[in-house]
Amino acid sequence: MARLRELQADFAQAVLDGVDTAFGHCIRASGLGGGRRLQVYRNNVFLSLTEALKAVYPVTQRLVGEDFFRYAAARYIPLHPSTSGNLHDFGGSLPEFLATFEPAAALTYLPDVARLEWAYHQVFHAAHHPPLDLAALAVAPAERHGELTFTLHPAARLLVSAFPILRIWQVNQADFVGDPTVDLTEGGIRLLLIRRENLEIELQPLPAGEFALLQALAEQQDFATACERALAVQPDTDLPALFSKHVQQGALVDFSR
Amino acid sequence: MVAKPARYRLGPGTIPAQAGIGLRAPHYLEVLETRPPVGWLEAHSENYFGAGGKPLYYLERIRAHYPLSLHGIGLSIGSTDALNSRHLDRLKTLIRRFEPVLVSEHLSWSSVGGRYLNDLLPLPYTEEALAHMVRRVSQVQDYLERQILIENVSSYLQYTESTLPEWEFIAALTERSGCGLLLDVNNIYVSACNHGFDPGVYLQAIPAAAVREIHLAGFTVNRFGQREILIDTHNQRVYPQVWALYRQAVRRFGPIPTLIEWDTDLPALEVLVDEARRADAIVGEERHGAAA
Numbered sequence: 001m002a003r004l005r006e007l008q009a010d011f012a013q014a015v016l017d018g019v020d021t022a023f024g025h026c027i028r029a030s031g032l033g034g035g036r037r038l039q040v041y042r043n044n045v046f047l048s049l050t051e052a053l054k055a056v057y058p059v060t061q062r063l064v065g066e067d068f069f070r071y072a073a074a075r076y077i078p079l080h081p082s083t084s085g086n087l088h089d090f091g092g093s094l095p096e097f098l099a100t101f102e103p104a105a106a107l108t109y110l111p112d113v114a115r116l117e118w119a120y121h122q123v124f125h126a127a128h129h130p131p132l133d134l135a136a137l138a139v140a141p142a143e144r145h146g147e148l149t150f151t152l153h154p155a156a157r158l159l160v161s162a163f164p165i166l167r168i169w170q171v172n173q174a175d176f177v178g179d180p181t182v183d184l185t186e187g188g189i190r191l192l193l194i195r196r197e198n199l200e201i202e203l204q205p206l207p208a209g210e211f212a213l214l215q216a217l218a219e220q221q222d223f224a225t226a227c228e229r230a231l232a233v234q235p236d237t238d239l240p241a242l243f244s245k246h247v248q249q250g251a252l253v254d255f256s257r
Numbered sequence: 258m259v260a261k262p263a264r265y266r267l268g269p270g271t272i273p274a275q276a277g278i279g280l281r282a283p284h285y286l287e288v289l290e291t292r293p294p295v296g297w298l299e300a301h302s303e304n305y306f307g308a309g310g311k312p313l314y315y316l317e318r319i320r321a322h323y324p325l326s327l328h329g330i331g332l333s334i335g336s337t338d339a340l341n342s343r344h345l346d347r348l349k350t351l352i353r354r355f356e357p358v359l360v361s362e363h364l365s366w367s368s369v370g371g372r373y374l375n376d377l378l379p380l381p382y383t384e385e386a387l388a389h390m391v392r393r394v395s396q397v398q399d400y401l402e403r404q405i406l407i408e409n410v411s412s413y414l415q416y417t418e419s420t421l422p423e424w425e426f427i428a429a430l431t432e433r434s435g436c437g438l439l440l441d442v443n444n445i446y447v448s449a450c451n452h453g454f455d456p457g458v459y460l461q462a463i464p465a466a467a468v469r470e471i472h473l474a475g476f477t478v479n480r481f482g483q484r485e486i487l488i489d490t491h492n493q494r495v496y497p498q499v500w501a502l503y504r505q506a507v508r509r510f511g512p513i514p515t516l517i518e519w520d521t522d523l524p525a526l527e528v529l530v531d532e533a534r535r536a537d538a539i540v541g542e543e544r545h546g547a548a549a
Binding site: 001003004005007009011012015016025026027028030031032036037038040041044045048049052073080081082083084085086087088090094125127128154155195198200 | 277303304305307308309310311312314329330331332335336341343344347356366367368369371372373374375376378381383385386389407413414415416417418419452453479481484486488
């Protein structure tokens with residue numbers, strides 16, 4: 001298998017890294033030269049990986065334009081190669097890449113928009129989960145409630161940004177109608193993304209206290225700590241109402257002592 | 258001495274020797290609501306590797322009405338890396354849940370050193386590569402506890418070190434691993450044009466008993482100066498030359514479950530159904546011709 005392994009390594013290097021090792025000599029030049037034939041594979045590989053990124057990041061692509069997106073993808077692909085045979089796993093580090101990608105530096109909000117799109121993609125494919133067992137929760141003694149920890153629904157994500165990324169996302173949807181102007185000075189946002197029972201995905205902007213509560217619970221802090229954090233950032237947070245809202249809407253699905 | 262390969266069965270149920278179409282996300286609702294008159298459906302395995310959500314929701318409902326084939330594009334079975342156990346696990350879970358009649362992968366590799374190119378890259382046709390593929394196909398069949406089909410891919414280069422023609426490599430792989438064949442007639446045509454061999458010779462060399470499924474699709478012609486190269490793009494109707502080769506295949510192999518594949522620039526569902534009908538018509542004509 002030694003020779004086959006060497007051949008595959010050279011092929012991958014020639015395609016992904018543009019390094020023309022001894023590989024050119026391994027291609028039979030009949031009519032078309034080996035370089036041209038290799039170029040077909042390079043095109044196919046970059047095209048399909050770029051298409052995979054476009055499918056996950058349509059808003060990001062729309063913000064920078066198709067040519068720029070393809071250019072960024074061509075830089076991204078060799079630096080953060082795919083590590084799975086399932087293309088849906090590819091592209092999770094694009095937001096971090098964009099944050100350090102010099103040509104996009106002026107678009108300060110771009111990495112956060114990309115983070116929102118990756119979170120959306122994850123929520124789309126995430127597992128199902130039954131709602132929280134209220135009967136079991138009722139059995140837990142009230143004086144011990146502060147010690148409980150909760151689990152966020154597998155199809156829920158929390159996201160915070162210093163930019164109005166929800167508004168940017170909304171006005172860049174294909175079916176958006178209305179004034180597409182975004183005021184970047186409008187400020188940041190805290191978001192809950194959650195897939196509902198009907199499989200539609202909701203993007204809920206949350207006040208600071210509510211977000212802090214869910215964030216702390218998602219980090220496996222106990223309920224008392226989560227409440228303290230919520231009140232610390234927003235003293236008027238109505239904790240009982242918010243807790244029951246997120247149990248009913250299915251964001252909190254499990255608890256343990 | 259080569260051990261006699263284990264002979265695995267196909268999945269439960271049967272796929273009619275009637276044309277099917279590839280199931281693609283934009284068609285989910287329409288397939289479910291209109292139930293187009295095709296014999297079966299084929300889904301790309303990896304599109305259903307997620308833990309939940311719409312793809313699995315629709316596949317489950319659609320599966321209730323059609324025989325199913327699962328077609329993998331990412332297992333990288335010909336790679337010299339260890340088999341990706343996470344990928345195989347996901348595939349096995351999917352097979353348990355949907356009970357496909359057919360499960361197929363490609364005669365290709367797509368990853369090395371942990372990096373995936375996510376493309377169907379050709380293998381050199383050497384004794385070394387053949388022994389490797391036999392081992393890998395056997396490992397996958399053992400793990401999945403069923404027979405898999407291996408599909409010939411379109412290729413745009415040939416290796417100087419290849420010592421066997423592709424058809425001999427495939428025939429030997431079938432014989433030694435016990436796998437079935439998914440014969441992609443479009444891919445045979447594309448590679449024949451790109452490398453200058455006779456597609457009829459290819460068909461003649463294929464062991465008829467191993468052929469379980471046929472693929473048909475459209476290709477794209479790219480020009481480099483005076484030279485053309487055909488690219489397997491699955492973005493249009495089947496070419497007349499490929500229909501002619503399909504007719505030859507039907508004559509040689511009899512009626513075989515045939516699939517219309519279309520991935521890029523996906524058209525209206527009725528266009529796929531129409532292509533499937535053309536495939537059925539060719540099978541009908543050949544059957545009639547044989548009886549006359």
